[in-house]
Amino acid sequence: MGGAGALEPCAENKLVVIPDDWPGYKLDLFVLPQHYCEDLKCVYIPHGVIMDRTERLAKNIMNDLGDNHITVLCVLKGGYKFCADLVENIKNLSRNSEKCISMRVEFVRLRSYRNDQSTNEMQNLGGEDLSKLAGRNVLIVEDIISTGRTMKSLLSQIEKYNPKMIKVASLLVKRTPLSDGYKPDYAGFEIPNLFVVGYALDYNEHFRDLNHICIINEIGKEKYKV
Numbered sequence: 001m002g003g004a005g006a007l008e009p010c011a012e013n014k015l016v017v018i019p020d021d022w023p024g025y026k027l028d029l030f031v032l033p034q035h036y037c038e039d040l041k042c043v044y045i046p047h048g049v050i051m052d053r054t055e056r057l058a059k060n061i062m063n064d065l066g067d068n069h070i071t072v073l074c075v076l077k078g079g080y081k082f083c084a085d086l087v088e089n090i091k092n093l094s095r096n097s098e099k100c101i102s103m104r105v106e107f108v109r110l111r112s113y114r115n116d117q118s119t120n121e122m123q124n125l126g127g128e129d130l131s132k133l134a135g136r137n138v139l140i141v142e143d144i145i146s147t148g149r150t151m152k153s154l155l156s157q158i159e160k161y162n163p164k165m166i167k168v169a170s171l172l173v174k175r176t177p178l179s180d181g182y183k184p185d186y187a188g189f190e191i192p193n194l195f196v197v198g199y200a201l202d203y204n205e206h207f208r209d210l211n212h213i214c215i216i217n218e219i220g221k222e223k224y225k226v
């Protein structure tokens, strides 16, 4: 992703900013599941780049939260891959460092999108009883923050139970005029106002089984719309 207009590390905000004119990579430069080949426009963030960035986020989290017991709250379904890879990296760092983080992983299942649009309503579809988080150091792990409504709503539900600390890690943050200004404590990439799929991010439950983060095309939107 080198060259003019490509990804730029953003030291101030500590995340990688993908500019509006980033075209992504041609599909035939990567291996993709055959069943999605006609449904995608481009590979937007290759799996290897996601993994490298996740390793760095794990290091930042380790530096900030080392020597604590934390409860990782994975937001399903979209957050499951990022959460698994982040936890694995924190575990590895913890094993090889003087600082040690002990972790417990809990899950909450939320839904707020239909097709590629926010429904403006966050449905809590189950998972842990959030009262379990009382007095704990909580690290919420989410796939993407767009308007910020989902996260703000989850945070207000958790805050009722007085956790000791809450931090939020999101793999992606979308630049959208609909944002309410919410910014997570840890973020992997800031992306333009596009609908992305892959690496567990779905379009009506499709594309979770795609390793790279990709942009869906009109054929894909039409084929899988509900």
Ligand SMILES: Nc1nc2c(ncn2[C@@H]2O[C@H](COP(=O)(O)O)[C@@H](O)[C@H]2O)c(=O)[nH]1
Pocket: 078, 112, 113, 118, 142, 143, 144, 145, 146, 147, 148, 149, 150, 151, 174, 194, 195, 196, 197, 201, 202, 203
């Ligand atoms: N597969 C995708 N899911 C997305 C995308 N943008 C948002 N979302 C889903 O919504 C919530 C967060 O939305 P918010 O507007 O309340 O901040 C997130 O958890 C996703 O499930 C997207 O581009 N692709």
Ligand SMILES: [Mg+2]
Pocket: 075, 076, 077, 078, 079, 142, 143, 144
């Ligand atoms: Mg999500």
